[in-house]
Amino acid sequence: MPDAPRVPAEILQLRESIDNIDAALIYMLAERFRCTERVGQLKATGGLPPADLEREGQQIERLAGIAQTAGLDPVFAEALRAFIVSEVIRRHEAIAAERDGEAPVLDIYS
Numbered sequence: 314m315p316d317a318p319r320v321p322a323e324i325l326q327l328r329e330s331i332d333n334i335d336a337a338l339i340y341m342l343a344e345r346f347r348c349t350e351r352v353g354q355l356k357a358t359g360g361l362p363p364a365d366l367e368r369e370g371q372q373i374e375r376l377a378g379i380a381q382t383a384g385l386d387p388v389f390a391e392a393l394r395a396f397i398v399s400e401v402i403r404r405h406e407a408i409a410a411e412r413d414g415e416a417p418v419l420d421i422y423s
């Protein structure tokens with residue numbers, strides 16, 4: 314069998330950037346989940362539901378515009394948002410279930 318063609322230098326160079334971008338995405342996602350984890354705790358404390366469809370509607374509209382401007386397929390951007398948020402809501406439900414039976418704190422703003 315003939316040898317596979319060598320990977321061109323430009324692809325190797327591009328892969329370095331791809332690896333950096335992948336790392337940045339993981340760091341950003343970890344930071345986002347740290348924030349949403351805290352939101353989930355505050356919601357459970359205040360008796361708020363895990364999902365907020367009004368907020369999500371605003372995010373969907375905003376991100377569609379950003380995707381358009383950035384040259385990213387808005388359908389892909391929305392699928393990615395929905396995938397991430399579904400995991401956030403699953404976590405919020407788990408936090409609320411852990412707190413089940415505890416009385417909500419009525420004033421979480423103080």
Ligand SMILES: C=C(O[C@@H]1C=C(C(=O)O)C=C[C@H]1O)C(=O)O
Pocket residue numbers: 349352363364365366368369372397398401402405
């Ligand atoms: C994080 C929140 O909870 C849910 C998750 C969201 C998100 O991950 O961006 C947005 C709205 C909510 O459905 C929130 O209400 O802000």
